[in-house]
Amino acid sequence: EQIGDPATSKGPVERKVVRVVTPGTLSDEALLDERSDNLLVAVNPGEGQHYGVAYLDLSTGRFRVLEIFGDEALASELERLNPAETLYHENLLAPYVTERTGARGQPAWEFDSESAERALNTQFQTKDLTGFGCADLTLAIGAAGALLQYVKDTQRGQLPHIRALQHESRQDSVIMDAATRRNLEIDVNLTGGEDHTLQSVMDRAVTAMGSRLLRRWLHRPLTDIATLQARQVAIRSLCDNYFYETVRGALKGVGDMERILTRVALGSARPRDLTRLHSSLATLPQLRAELARCASPLLGNLSTQAGDYPDLVELLDRALIDNPPVVIREGGVIAEGYDEELDELRRISTGAGDYLLEIEQREREATGIATLKVGYNRVHGYYIEVSKAQSDKAPQEYIRRQTLKNAERFITPELKEFEDKALSSKSRALAREKALYEDLLVNLNEQLAALQDTAAAVSEIDVLANLAERADNLGLCQPEFCAEEIFEVVAGRHLVVEQVLDEPFIANDTLLNDKRRMLLITGPNMGGKSTYMRQNAVIALLAHIGSFVPADAVKMAPLDRIFTRIGSSDDLAGGRSTFMVEMTETANILHNATPRSLVLMDEVGRGTSTFDGLSLAWAAAVQLARQVQAFTLFATHYFELTSLPEQCPTMANVHLDATEHQDHVVFLHKIQEGPANRSFGLQVARLAGIPAPVLTAAQDKLAELEGGTGEVPPPTAVPAFQPAQSDLFGSGEPHPVVTRLEEIDVDGLSPRDALQLLYELKSHLD
Helix, strand or coil, rough: CCCCCCCCCCCCCECCCCCCCCHHCCCHHHHHHCCCCCEEEEEEECCCCCCEEEEEECCCCCCEEEEEHHHHHHHHHHHHCCCCEEEEEECCCCCCHHCCCCEEEHHHHHHCHHHHHHHHHHHCCCCCCCHHHCCCCCHHHHHHHHHHHHHHHCCCCCCCCCCCEEEECHEEEEEECHHHHCCCCCCCCCCCCCCHHHHHHHHCCCCCHHHHHHHHHHHEEEHHHHHHHHHHHHHHHHHHHCCCCCCCHHHHHEEEEEEEEEEECCCCCCCHHCCCCHHHHHHHHHHHHHHCCCHHHHHHHHHHHHCCCCHHHHHHHHHEECCCCCCCCCCEEEECCCCCHHHHHHHHHCCCCHHHHHHHHHHHHHHHCCEEEEEECCCCCEEEEEEHHHHHCCCCEEEEEEHHHHHEEECCCHHHHHHHHHHHHEEEEEEEEHHHHHHHHHHHHCHHHHHHHHHHHHHHHHHHHHHHHHHHHHHCCEEECCCEEEEEEEEEEECCCCCCHHHCCCCCCEEEECCEEEEEECCCCCCCCCHHHHHHHHHHHHHCCCCCEECEEEEEEEEEEEEECCCCECCCCCEECHHHHHHHHHHHHHCCCCEEEEEEECCCCCCCHHHHHHHHHHHHHHHHHHHHHEEEEECCCCCCHHHHHHCCEEEEEEEEHHHHHEEEEEEEEEECCCCCCCCHHHHHHHHHHCCCHHHHHHHHHHCCCCCHCCCCCHHHHCCCCCCHHHHHHCCCCCCCHHHHHCCHHHHHHCHHHHHHHHHCCCCCCC
């Protein structure tokens, strides 16, 4: 940027790099997603699989460190944090770190823990890091130091908004691995979008910072029951008499205080940032008055933390115009009446003509010279002109400036003073306005710590009011935590799925306890097994952020981990097949699950031969039930497993039922006790559009197998499917392509829709 003044510069105006912009160090409003964190992460490897991790959101000043063990745990944390940019020690070889988008290797000396500790103590003005609870976290401190130095190098200035370092312990939260986060579709669905995710359903936050905080809560559910119960009480009190509506109404005047305050600290705040900050602070008295009606200790503490800033509100109200320009560069930001010097310079700049006429009239009356006039030229500046004939009437204080053929031109001390002001008034007014604006930023920086605490409190108030609104409008209940080993859900629902259904969602009960640790779930494809399992995990997740949950009643013991092994795809980049991915996820569960974990396992063993898969599923189920003893929902199509409850009393069979009606299958989506008696695989295949000859052959083979006489037939014995014209439009059941064609509104198709339709129809014939 230009750092010199063009008006005083004798040569080229000096410029220099004032800031380096990278994905993880953005602070400009236009470059950030307002409802997502923008994190910079540093990873420092130690001996074995020991890692130190630090992360910073420069746009808010949130700075955290943690130390973790194991590659799986590191991958899980990176999945949770989803950093925009990752700094890693140059000796780190883990591809899931080094090959991430925005990954950047840093030299080893950047991660030196001693240098890092000195830099951190300088930043926080402390003697040591004991007060932050991370003095012994050598690897994490090294990562934090590398991160802090990187930010200082890119920002080229001080970072006063980074005030503290907080130690995050994984033991404080319900641990979820990367696969679980993906399977539960917390904020990204399985196709990579944001529609139909838990965040999309739960997020009705009024402020952007509230939305970001909710996302963090969902990705880091807590294990501290006192905190969760305090949130429940707050939500209940906000639901009473619909108090959440008036609280949310007050929050509508609040801007993104977190990021505005960061720009204030970095000196890059724009005028409209300050007007939004003014409106936010002006809203606080009304917000606190609304919260005073709620009987919640947590809301009372947050109201106190939010504070009140009448002096700042009055200052900003006087200083700024209502709708300032985007930048200070051209002025017009400071309100009239705020500064006398600025007002005078503006009057001179905009009212020079009127002032000259006033002087001219006054001097005519004082001298009696009717032809006297005041003028200006670029050479001599302002002057008083008197004709030659009347020049002898000029007062003594008139100083001759120029002699013309028919006139004399004079200057007076008053006119000279006005000239000095007028010729520089515009640039001086702009300089004065910029100085006043800088003074405002300095004033705000003096109260930065308190203002950041206010922003944090308002964010949490917004999330709690948001959860109250969701509880009321989505029919959620308050879960009960207890010491008893139980996970009981009455009429549980899948919160996301029920939002997209046209018909009512079929609610289901779940009961797991010390005598019933595992449910073996059987039933048809498309019967709802995966949805049923996921809904229980979502209920557990929501309960552990303090939210109400989609059920009529929930009673549960606190969990330490949630695992899901639902569906797999191959990992081409990592060189792992679908079955290898499935087995890796299963191994992670068997090694790390505890009696306080919730485990969801779907179709274990399906990626290999029947006997191999059945054996693996059998052994995994027995290990989970007898040794691990986690609360487990185990869905399978291996009906041989339904005999396991006879050997393991803590297992129980349940199934999702379906019924046939006139060659059509109707899925009931209702959990019933006992094993299923059919899978309805052929009926589902018919719904999917499998060609009729293939279905006929499959039906015949099924009859042979069920009769115990079936052998795998030679290829010639299977009727060949010939996609001929007669097969497509002949007699019998309509081909799916024909059915689809009959449904099409040709006139309503756009070119893009038509192309997509061609691909769809072709897929039925492939």
